[in-house]
Amino acid sequence: MVRYYIAGGIIAASVIIYALIQCILSDARRVRSISKPAWILTIVLLPLLGALLWFWLGRPLGAAPATGAAGNSGYYAPGRSTAPDDDDAFLRQLERQRELKKREEELKRREEELKKREKDAGNDPQAD
Structure with missing residues (x-):
């Protein structure tokens, strides 16, 4: 027993x-x-x-x-390990990186445009 x-x-x-x-x-x-x-x-x-x-x-x-x-x-x-396209966190991180890169490019484009305007305004004879 x-x-x-x-x-x-x-x-x-x-x-x-x-x-x-x-x-x-x-x-x-x-x-x-x-x-x-x-x-x-x-x-x-x-x-x-x-x-x-x-x-x-x-x-x-x-x-x-x-x-x-x-x-x-x-x-x-x-x-x-899983495939990267199956990982939601990885995909969100990629999307954030794309968005950040897009914003940085937009900011750089605007800065260059602003510098160009300032340069053109400084060379403009009617600006005085």
């Missing part, structure tokens, strides 16, 4: 540790129901129940870590 309790304890500990690791490695934006830190606390404070709730209600759908020889199973894997 004691062997069953020990085996059950080992299985429960394994489920809890697996749930905790999976929660920590998951993307915070894709976690369902409550926030990622709240899920970590739930798993730690309500050990088996929290782990089971994580699998049922919190785990991102289709978010298993990448497996296989190439490491590319089509699932989200933390730390795996």
